[in-house]
Amino acid sequence: MAEEKEELRWKEAEIRRDDIKHLMVNTKKLAGMYSDLLKIKREGWENVLKAKVKRAEKEKQNG
Amino acid sequence: MAEFEALLTAKAEWKPHQIAKAGDIAALADAASALAETVKTTLGLASAGMEVVKLMSMLQNINPLLMALDALADIVIKQIQDLKEAGYYYLYVDPYYEKNVASKQKYDYGFEQLRNKAGARIWSEKDDQGNYADTIVVPTKAQIDEGAVKPHLASPRKLIPAGYNDFNPIPDPLETASKFPTFTTKEVVNEFVKAFDDEGDVPRYKLLGKISSAPKIGADVYDVDGNVYSGWNPNLVFGLPLFDKGKASEDGKIVKDYVAARKPINSRVAPGKPNQLGNTEFDGGCGAIAIIIAAPDFNQFHDVFNKFSQMFSDIPEFSATTGQNLLDSLTEIITPNDVTVKLTQVDTNYGRFAEGDVIGGRRYGSYGTIRTVNAAATVATTMTGQKEVRVVDDVGIPLTFGGKEMSVTEDFDMNPEKPDGTFRWENMEVVVSPIRGIDGLNPWVPGDTVLEQEKRGTYGTIGEDLFPNYVMKGQGTTESPHSSRVYPKVGKVAKETLMILPASTPPDFGGIQIKDIVPGWGEFFQTLENFVKQLKGMISDSTVFIQDMIDMLAQVEEFLQHIIDIIDEFLEFFRITLPSEGVYALYIPNQSGGNEGIKSELSSAGGIPDLAYAAGILFVGTEADKLIAGGGSKNPIDLLALVLGLLSSDDDSTPAELDAAAEKAQAVKEGIASALDKGSKEREDWQDKSMAEKLGSLLI
Numbered sequence: 001m002a003e004e005k006e007e008l009r010w011k012e013a014e015i016r017r018d019d020i021k022h023l024m025v026n027t028k029k030l031a032g033m034y035s036d037l038l039k040i041k042r043e044g045w046e047n048v049l050k051a052k053v054k055r056a057e058k059e060k061q062n063g
Numbered sequence: 064m065a066e067f068e069a070l071l072t073a074k075a076e077w078k079p080h081q082i083a084k085a086g087d088i089a090a091l092a093d094a095a096s097a098l099a100e101t102v103k104t105t106l107g108l109a110s111a112g113m114e115v116v117k118l119m120s121m122l123q124n125i126n127p128l129l130m131a132l133d134a135l136a137d138i139v140i141k142q143i144q145d146l147k148e149a150g151y152y153y154l155y156v157d158p159y160y161e162k163n164v165a166s167k168q169k170y171d172y173g174f175e176q177l178r179n180k181a182g183a184r185i186w187s188e189k190d191d192q193g194n195y196a197d198t199i200v201v202p203t204k205a206q207i208d209e210g211a212v213k214p215h216l217a218s219p220r221k222l223i224p225a226g227y228n229d230f231n232p233i234p235d236p237l238e239t240a241s242k243f244p245t246f247t248t249k250e251v252v253n254e255f256v257k258a259f260d261d262e263g264d265v266p267r268y269k270l271l272g273k274i275s276s277a278p279k280i281g282a283d284v285y286d287v288d289g290n291v292y293s294g295w296n297p298n299l300v301f302g303l304p305l306f307d308k309g310k311a312s313e314d315g316k317i318v319k320d321y322v323a324a325r326k327p328i329n330s331r332v333a334p335g336k337p338n339q340l341g342n343t344e345f346d347g348g349c350g351a352i353a354i355i356i357a358a359p360d361f362n363q364f365h366d367v368f369n370k371f372s373q374m375f376s377d378i379p380e381f382s383a384t385t386g387q388n389l390l391d392s393l394t395e396i397i398t399p400n401d402v403t404v405k406l407t408q409v410d411t412n413y414g415r416f417a418e419g420d421v422i423g424g425r426r427y428g429s430y431g432t433i434r435t436v437n438a439a440a441t442v443a444t445t446m447t448g449q450k451e452v453r454v455v456d457d458v459g460i461p462l463t464f465g466g467k468e469m470s471v472t473e474d475f476d477m478n479p480e481k482p483d484g485t486f487r488w489e490n491m492e493v494v495v496s497p498i499r500g501i502d503g504l505n506p507w508v509p510g511d512t513v514l515e516q517e518k519r520g521t522y523g524t525i526g527e528d529l530f531p532n533y534v535m536k537g538q539g540t541t542e543s544p545h546s547s548r549v550y551p552k553v554g555k556v557a558k559e560t561l562m563i564l565p566a567s568t569p570p571d572f573g574g575i576q577i578k579d580i581v582p583g584w585g586e587f588f589q590t591l592e593n594f595v596k597q598l599k600g601m602i603s604d605s606t607v608f609i610q611d612m613i614d615m616l617a618q619v620e621e622f623l624q625h626i627i628d629i630i631d632e633f634l635e636f637f638r639i640t641l642p643s644e645g646v647y648a649l650y651i652p653n654q655s656g657g658n659e660g661i662k663s664e665l666s667s668a669g670g671i672p673d674l675a676y677a678a679g680i681l682f683v684g685t686e687a688d689k690l691i692a693g694g695g696s697k698n699p700i701d702l703l704a705l706v707l708g709l710l711s712s713d714d715d716s717t718p719a720e721l722d723a724a725a726e727k728a729q730a731v732k733e734g735i736a737s738a739l740d741k742g743s744k745e746r747e748d749w750q751d752k753s754m755a756e757k758l759g760s761l762l763i
Contacts, residue, residue, distance in 0.1 A: 009670035013648035015354065016708035017374055019146055021634065026139050027095035028630040033132050034102050035623040040128075042616035049609045 092143050098626070099139040102132060151699060152337040154681040155380050156254045158246035159368075164254055166244035170236060170501050173226030175217040177539045182520010182532060184235060185215040185539070207232055217534075218541050223428070224502040225522065237522035240501045241675070242530050243361040248647070248671050251355050251679040258681075259336060259662045265343055266335035268304055270297045270328065277328050278307055284328060289321040297328075303342075305329050337658055337683040348686025350653040350700035351661045352709065357677035358645045364676035367645035378680070399497040401434060402559055404507050406491045408444050409554035415441070416493055416515070416552055421533055424511040424556065428502060430533055431495035440492035446477035491554065498533070507559040515551035647671050650709045653686055653698035 158166035177185040179199055186202055187195040189211050202212035214227045225236040258264070270277055277297040278284055284295040284305045292305065309324030339345040356371050358364035372381040409415060416422065416433055423430045454462045454469040461468045478488045497504055501522060507513075516533040523529040537549030649671075651664045661683060684700030696702065704710050 008649060008651060008664050008668045010353075010355070010647045010649045010668055011670060012643040013354075013646055013707075013709055014643045015371070015374065015646055015648065017706065018708060019706035022706075023092065023095060023139070023142055023146065024630050024634050026135065026142060027098060028627055028634070030095075030098055030102060030132070030135050030139055031623045031626045031630070033128070033135065034098070035620050035627075037128060037132060038616050038620050038623070042613055042620065045609055045613045045616065049606065049613065052606060052609070 092146065094626070095139055096143045099136040099143075102136040103140075145702070150684075151703065152334065152683045152685075153378065154255065154258050154683075155378070156251050156680070157380065157678045158244065159678060161380055164246065164250070166246040168224075168241070168244050168502065170225040170240045171228055172222050172224055173228050173236070174214075175221045175223045175534070175538075176214045176227045177217055178519040178532075178534065179539075180519065182237070182518075186212050187215045188212045201233060204233055217538050221425075224500065237520060237532055240522045242499050242501065242523055243676065245675040246677055248355055248357045248674050248677040251357075251677045252353075252665060252671070255353060255679065255681045256662050256665050259658045261336065264336050265302055265333075266331060266338055267300045267302065267333040268329040269300050269332045271330045272328075274298070285321075285325065287325075289325070300332070301329060302335075304331065337661075337685055339657075339685050343658060345657045345685075346655065347657060348653045348655060348698055349657050349661055350684050350686075350698045350704075351649075351651040351665070352682045352700060352704055352707065353649040353651075353665060353679060354681075355647045355671065355677055355679035356645060357647060357672075357674040359674050359676075361676050363645060364678075368678060371646065375680075399499070399504055401494050401496050402431070402507065404431075404493055404495050404513075404559050405440075405557040406493060406513060406554040407557040408446070408488045409491050409552070411485070411487055411489055413550045414515075414552045415489065416491055416513075416554065420552065421498070421516040421518075422495070422513050422552075423516045423533060423535070424505070424507060425514055425535070426511050427505050427508045428500050429505040429507050429511070430498040430500050430516065431507075432498065433493045434496050435494045437492040437494070440490065442490050443480070443486035444478050444488040444490050446488060448475050448477040449473065450475055490557065499530075507556045509556050509558050511556045513554045513556055515553070648707075648709055650704050651700075652704070653684075653696060653701060658683075 155161065156164055158164050179185060183199040184201070185197050185199060188198045188200075188202070188206075189195055195213075197215060198212075206212040214232065216227065225240040228236055274297045278295055280296050281293070282295050283291050283293060285291055285308050287304055287306065289308070295305070305328050306325035307328050308321065309326050336343040337349060339347050354371075356364065356368050358367060375381050406416065416436065418433055418436055420433045421430065422433060449472050451470045452473050454471060456462055463469060478486050480486055495507075515536045517536040517538075518531045519534045519538075520532045521529050522532045536551035540548045647670075649665070649668050651661055654660045654664070656663065665681075682700065682703055684698045684703065686698045688697070701710075
């Protein structure tokens with residue numbers, strides 16, 4: 001016996017835009033993480049600069 | 064009347080659509096893509112071209128932050144690619160804004176019938192003596208036919224929308240009249256089905272480039288898969304994309320990689336109905352999502368439609384980039400903008416128009432409520448008449464010339480000042496809030512007589528769709544004795560003045576101004592990339608260089624925070640779920656019956672109520688060769704159903720790659736934590752590194 005096909009029905013639906021939501025969420029995470037990485041890098045360079053200035057001052061003091 | 068006249072040639076047309084390829088969403092996707100690519104590029108550069116390259120590769124392996132960042136950038140790129148590759152056909156049916164289908168007004172014109180204050184129609188019934196007396200008892204058709212009862216028509220006669228219907232006099236025409244033109248849910252479904260039947264709506268492809276560079280007439284050409292076709296003519300339009308096989312081959316004769324070698328020779332100028340390789344009668348896989356926005360009253364319809372259009376602003380028809388947007392257009396239907404009307408010859412014997420008066424144009428059917436009266440503009444009407452005056456001599460005897468009495472034409476003031484210093488006729492300027500009549504919104508036409516109106520019952524159907532019915536004040540007393548007549552205030556339209564439109568009320572989608580901000584992202588990332596490339600070749604330990612580096616990094620951090628803030632704002636909008644009330648969806652999963660199968664499913668699907676105001680959009684996706692987005696289906700319609708939330712009401716149900724993204728994002732989070740946590744192994748490893756190693760990984 002042929003399988004009886006179920007009739008499709010319209011229904012009230014809560015439409016979402018998960019495509020955009022998920023893309024934005026991931027982009028936000030990416031921006032946040034990249035920012036964290038850059039912060040570490042910046043702080044590293046700041047330390048390098050501080051050390052450099054300190055060293056220069058020391059050398060100056062030592063003549 | 065004017066704005067809703069049926070557009071006889073109006074037709075809803077199929078169009079192609081790819082998510083993330085239009086409007087604000089496209090701009091955001093491009094920006095996200097630029098960010099991800101930049102991250103990839105800079106991470107790559109960090110491990111190349113430097114003396115510490117070997118150490119860097121080791122760092123890459125142990126530094127979870129870099130790895131996770133790289134993985135997340137991959138996910139974002141993939142996600143955008145999936146969205147861009149998933150193409151659909153869509154059919155937009157809109158009787159109100161695009162007006163690509165014709166909506167209907169439910170009324171006929173007829174003579175105005177008098178009504179009592181409650182709005183009941185007044186009939187004249189013949190008594191035994193043959194005299195007519197007024198009654199509000201609705202007669203039978205037989206009584207009307209035999210002349211025992213007749214409608215008491217307004218005097219003088221006036222044709223109005225939803226007036227007395229001689230052919231069907233018993234039902235009150237106001238009960239079925241609608242202020243707004245209707246287009247029902249069933250009509251939308253019919254339009255969806257009809258769109259598959261248009262034989263001429265097929266894809267069309269036209270020659271790309273110059274004829275001289277195209278294959279010659281009669282040359283063999285190839286479809287996307289490399290199947291050969293004869294009958295090529297560069298001057299003709301064909302129904303499928305065609306290619307020249309190209310010349311990339313190892314021995315100059317055999318094309319080893321057709322996909323790489325093929326060159327398109329035509330491009331699509333019309334998308335046509337959903338098709339596979341140009342064939343609209345295909346039997347292959349085809350699926351659809353139909354969404355109908357519908358409501359029993361126009362206000363509710365307007366609200367839901369507005370939200371829907373904002374949510375789908377990547378569909379060009381919903382985009383607010385040019386001119387008046389959809390929201391403004393629909394709002395104007397419900398609450399038209401105020402207009403300034405200059406009135407002349409306002410007869411003060413019957414009173415001056417005042418704030419709150421409802422006025423109406425006698426001939427052209429304009430209606431409105433007076434919001435304000437510009438007192439400074441109320442001045443006497445200049446009414447100069449001319450009269451012929453006989454020329455007389457000093458004693459009053461007419462002079463003659465050639466046997467005829469002589470006369471001269473003299474001007475005279477028809478609106479003289481009264482003893483109390485006032486004038487009978489005045490000019491006034493009023494700001495009017497227009498009221499839609501049964502036949503729509505009508506303009507104030509110069510010369511039309513403006514009369515004070517009063518309410519006589521209501522028209523419309525139910526609830527929010529019930530509106531007051533206005534008639535001329537004293538309309539029922541025009542045949543009464545003079546002493547008992549009621550006279551309306553009266554004047555004439557001099558002209559309608561253009562008013563500056565009010566500014567839109569934020570927030571709206573355009574109010575976020577994503578489209579204005581986002582384009583700058585690309586440029587920024589380009590600058591950043593160039594900066595990184597420069598760094599690659601100029602590693603230096605000069606103080607100036609290091610300070611530049613620090614400043615640049617701080618700027619990038621600031622910019623990334625700016626991006627995060629914008630995304631937060633954007634996400635706030637998309638967190639809103641469109642309310643289910645008023646939105647009806649039908650998801651037809653991929654089926655093997657082609658377009659005919661979709662048509663059949665659309666026609667037979669039940670469960671949608673017949674509501675008066677409706678518009679809709681139908682997405683159709685055809686099955687392709689390869690699996691898409693997560694590998695669950697070959698038909699992008701299934702992906703669309705998933706992201707629109709039609710497959711499950713559970714918010715957690717996301718495509719596989721989105722789940723993976725979430726997992727990886729978690730790993731990323733943990734990675735950062737472990738990289739920064741005091742006492743963690745990575746932290747210890749980090750501390751063990753030399754300055755050169757640290758610099759290597761810290762450099763962008």
